[in-house]
Ligand SMILES: Nc1nc2c(ncn2[C@@H]2O[C@H](COP(=O)(O)OP(=O)(O)OP(=O)(O)O)[C@@H](O)[C@H]2O)c(=O)[nH]1
Ligand SMILES: [Mg+2]
């Protein structure tokens with residue numbers, strides 16, 4: 108078992124009784140030295156399903172975590188009963204520092220942001236080519252969230268048996284984002300899983316997109332059933348008899364260190380939490396051109412230096428167009 112010998116927690120100092128009323132003690136001592144390392148696979152009303160070594164352990168947040176919430180993908184430290192036996196419950200005493208955070212708000216003016224997934228390196232933005240219709244604005248929003256959260260985007264276009272990908276490829280082809288196109292037939296003969304898997308190596312990939320685009324279908328094609336059963340995860344059945352995912356779920360890809368994370372369908376991807384000035388960082392090829400911009404330039408205004416810089420041939424005009432499209436995505440309504 109991996110031990111956390113060197114980790115310390117400064118909260119510890121404050122909670123330690125200071126009997127003599129003298130100066131607070133400053134020596135930071137390791138906390139929960141015997142804590143085990145785990146990963147959060149899914150969260151259901153305060154109950155967290157964690158993977159500890161190769162056991163599924165149910166856990167709850169320890170009170171000392173306060174308002175900090177653990178989310179799917181989080182690396183956590185656990186204490187207590189870690190046998191994984193029925194009706195046992197371990198305690199999560201620490202959430203390790205996250206390497207990435209995928210955030211969204213319900214709407215752009217919603218101040219309440221939620222962390223969808225922690226520690227993912229890649230965001231698979233899944234869009235159906237029909238049923239439901241592709242929604243480029245939603246894709247753009249997911250792209251901004253990916254860039255902002257430190258995730259690399261991957262475009263997954265499903266249901267090419269129902270409609271051609273040409274129009275979407277025209278829109279996104281020049282964005283330099285890797286993409287895959289899958290169909291019902293390719294799902295059936297495993298080609299879809301193979302196509303997608305090529306992009307999953309060495310990564311933790313979160314699948315996001317509108318409800319019904321085929322995220323779970325793809326994840327199921329990637330992960331054998333007995334692995335999925337491990338987590339005891341059940342999907343809700345909608346009024347129309349379709350299964351819809353109600354909570355995010357992380358699943359390991361067999362024989363690798365790779366993970367896929369299925370998430371519930373979203374209607375919108377609010378970006379209230381994202382500072383538009385950060386969007387430019389997703390365009391390293393354009394960033395040097397902002398040197399001549401006025402102070403606090405939004406890069407979507409008249410005096411922006413990027414137009415002239417790009418016109419001089421320093422970067423592909425399509426890239427500037429992409430940046431502007433992403434910047435303006437916040438002001439537009441969904442679905443257009
Ligand atoms: N024709 C066609 N149907 C597909 C394809 N992929 C998935 N579907 C169907 O689309 C429907 C929705 O698929 P799901 O995988 O449940 O979609 P989801 O994105 O997980 O939906 P939520 O969990 O609600 O977010 C199911 O009936 C699938 O069989 C495809 O490539 N072609
Ligand atoms: Mg689903």
Ligand SMILES: [Zn+2]
Pocket residue numbers: 397400401404405406407410411412413
């Ligand atoms: Zn500018």
